[in-house]
Amino acid sequence: MSAADLLRRVDWRATGALLARRVLPRRSDYAGLRGSWRADAIAGLTVAIVALPLALGFGVSSGLGATAGLVTAVVAGAVAAVFGGSHLQVSGPTGAMTVVLIPIVARYGPESVAVVSIMAGGLVIVGGLIGLGRLVAYIPWPVVEGFTLGIGVVIALQQVPLALDTPKADGENAALVAIRTLGQADWPAALPALGIVALVIAIMTLLPRVNRTLPASLVAVVVATLLVELAGLGVDRIGALPSSLPAPTVPMVSVETTSALFSAALAVAALAALESLLSARVADGMADDIPRTQPNRELVGQGLANVASGLFGGMPATGAIARTAVNVRAGARTRTSALLHAGVLAVIVYAAAPWVARIPLSALAGVLLVTAARMVDLPTARSICRSGRSGALVFLLTLGATIVFDLVMAVEIGIAVAAVLALRAVARTSGLHREAIPTPDTESVGAAAEHALLHEHIALYRIDGSLFFADVRRFLDELALVADVRVVVLRLSAIRVLDISGANALAEVVADLQRRGIVVLLKGLRPEHRRVVDSVGVLAELQHQAHLFTDLGEAIEHARSHVRRGEAGRPPASAGRAAPA
Structure with a gap:
């Protein structure tokens, strides 16, 4: 559908009425x-x-x-x-x-x-x-x-x-x-x-x-x-x-005048709104x-x-x-x-x-x-400065920029620094952890020994917290160290934040490991993350759609079957997919 078709489909009368209800004065403003x-x-x-x-x-x-x-x-x-x-x-x-x-x-x-x-x-x-x-x-x-x-x-x-x-x-x-x-x-x-x-x-x-x-x-x-x-x-x-x-008068303006004053008007508008x-x-x-x-x-x-x-x-x-x-x-x-x-x-x-x-x-x-x-407000200033280095830095930078530059730039600097520090704090609470692979307690001694041998070729990783652009390089570097492993199981259920950069990093990880002949299984992908994962082709990078699991036990058993059959040693199919396992 073209833009013109979309504009024709819009009910401008209803849209105007909705805007009027939201922004125009009404009788209820003076209730009481x-x-x-x-x-x-x-x-x-x-x-x-x-x-x-x-x-x-x-x-x-x-x-x-x-x-x-x-x-x-x-x-x-x-x-x-x-x-x-x-x-x-x-x-x-x-x-x-x-x-x-x-x-x-x-x-x-x-x-x-x-x-x-x-x-x-x-x-x-x-x-x-x-x-x-x-x-x-x-x-x-x-x-x-x-x-x-x-x-x-x-x-x-x-x-x-x-x-x-x-x-x-x-x-x-x-x-x-x-x-x-x-x-x-x-x-x-x-x-x-x-x-x-x-x-x-x-x-x-x-x-x-x-x-x-x-x-x-x-x-x-x-x-x-x-x-x-x-x-x-x-x-x-x-x-x-x-x-x-x-008396009200409309000032004389020209294109040159408005162009020269636009940046000033933008600063005034930002301050008036803020x-x-x-x-x-x-x-x-x-x-x-x-x-x-x-x-x-x-x-x-x-x-x-x-x-x-x-x-x-x-x-x-x-x-x-x-x-x-x-x-x-x-x-x-x-x-x-x-x-x-x-x-x-x-x-x-x-x-x-x-x-x-x-x-x-x-x-x-x-x-x-x-x-x-x-x-x-000195008590408030002292409270902020004692709260930690991040809050104190944002406060002092905003204060200094207000005095040295102007108010709008001060707010921009303060928000930018606060955002960087917040991302840094979130990144610190995130992590990639290798976990021990669970073995059923009811297995016989021989089965347990077999599984222990199989588990030498399986790596189970849990990603905690957030997987976003600040973590991309660190996660890639850690997973690049995986050696002598035929199957990697990535637990995704503990991820709280997954942005498009993090999803793209996940796709890179999957593609990189499978180029090295390592099968990747994903476990616990949250429904709210499915859209962003699909948009960057993470699931398309898997050797098979069946390599996406909701249960950890099923994912581990599937990994064991790959090791048993030696499928992890085979190179990926030319189209990036293999026959169903």
């Missing part, structure tokens, strides 16, 4: 709202208060300005709340995304970010439609923790220019920029800004010990702003903000009685949020772990709380833009430094 609306309203207001300084700070840190951060929190937060697959996720600008955006802004300019956001959103939508959402479950814990700790370090490094009220040095890497900025700073002039940073950090650290219900970050920003106003300190401020959300799914997984773990996140729908929602954010002149967004955690702890029960958080921020844009414009940038730097410090 009548009983939870008060809790959702309180949670939404709480998250908005926490999100305001973060949205402003991440917008400034990215190089796009505070307006972009607010627009992203409002637009992307609302769209993701409606279309996402999590009931409790809160989306907006994040520190991780800021880390990725800084080199993009430096290389392609601020105007490129809207295009990157739209392109990345499209890629994330496609990922959700084709079912990539469940892949996040395969990311190892040391990779996640190394990634998170690395983000915290990079966010802290990014605040150095703001904390010193000094222009940012040239460069894309946060560590190098921070070092260069420290070298060129005017320290006497930087003292007021450093004092503001210290004040914000002190308030955010001490206030929760006095009253945990007060929004420490917002209180710190308000106190710092009042102090700067009353003392007349000459520190940089956020500056003028629009009194309303900008961080959003990890954040949703955290929310699921914190609220046991809330429906679980639908990962593919969450990707579609985050993709739509990024497209919308780009159209409104915002920056790429993801699910925000810190704001999502605040949402859950504040008692949210439905996605209404995340939607309300976006609405409150929109009201702030309309009603309080002149006041927000007076906030000192150094106050935002203090908020983000505390946020970064809270991402550094």
Whole structure:
């Protein structure tokens, strides 16, 4: 059947309806709202208060300005709340995304970010439609923790220019920029800004010990702003903000532009998907009685949020772990709380833009430094490093790559190293063992002596664990040492994992032994391995289909008959098969 015939046979209406049921909003998203609306309203207001300084700070840190951060929190937060697959996720600008955006802004300019956001959103939508959402479950814990700790370090490094009220040095890497900025700073002039940073950090650290219900970050920003106003300190401020959300516009693009920005969009899409799914997984773990996140729908929602954010002149967004955690702890029960958080921020844009414009940038730097410090979980890092060399290596490599390179490359390196170490561990638990051949206890002395003589020419091997590409050469080398043997019996029932490379190795072993005049009998091939074994021709390499057994006793007796008749000394038939034994 041709591809065209297959396309004609597809019921596109049914397929579209199925996709719509999986990814579009539904009435059940708001089940229980009548009983939870008060809790959702309180949670939404709480998250908005926490999100305001973060949205402003991440917008400034990215190089796009505070307006972009607010627009992203409002637009992307609302769209993701409606279309996402999590009931409790809160989306907006994040520190991780800021880390990725800084080199993009430096290389392609601020105007490129809207295009990157739209392109990345499209890629994330496609990922959700084709079912990539469940892949996040395969990311190892040391990779996640190394990634998170690395983000915290990079966010802290990014605040150095703001904390010193000094222009940012040239460069894309946060560590190098921070070092260069420290070298060129005017320290006497930087003292007021450093004092503001210290004040914000002190308030955010001490206030929760006095009253945990007060929004420490917002209180710190308000106190710092009042102090700067009353003392007349000459520190940089956020500056003028629009009194309303900008109108959506489609950025002008060309084939050359999209080609140049595709790699950047791919990195943003990978991070948006990864961080959003990890954040949703955290929310699921914190609220046991809330429906679980639908990962593919969450990707579609985050993709739509990024497209919308780009159209409104915002920056790429993801699910925000810190704001999502605040949402859950504040008692949210439905996605209404995340939607309300976006609405409150929109009201702030309309009603309080002149006041927000007076906030000192150094106050935002203090908020983000505390946020970064809270991402550094030293007990968890110590636990991973003490768990063994493999976990520690993956954790440290991911952490280092996050700081030195970028987040997407860090995750790729971490997963690759974790996969190699996992394969190495599996290979170590596997093995090829030669076993003694069982002899019936009821045999006469003469029969036992005959069998002992026959058994000198029979080798029984058991393959344990996994037979995959990591074991191929080792198994071939061990079986190549078989000498003065006419029949080899391979016990396969203990094999748990058999991939196509392992099956091909098995075919090579059978063919190699039979070229040397040694008959091969297979015992205990599992039904789930039959397909891969058939696909590479293992059974076709046997001298006869009857050389496949389910019972060990029958296989040994068949081997004895071969030795008795001397069939193992005969060369294989020219077609690779012999007459039935």
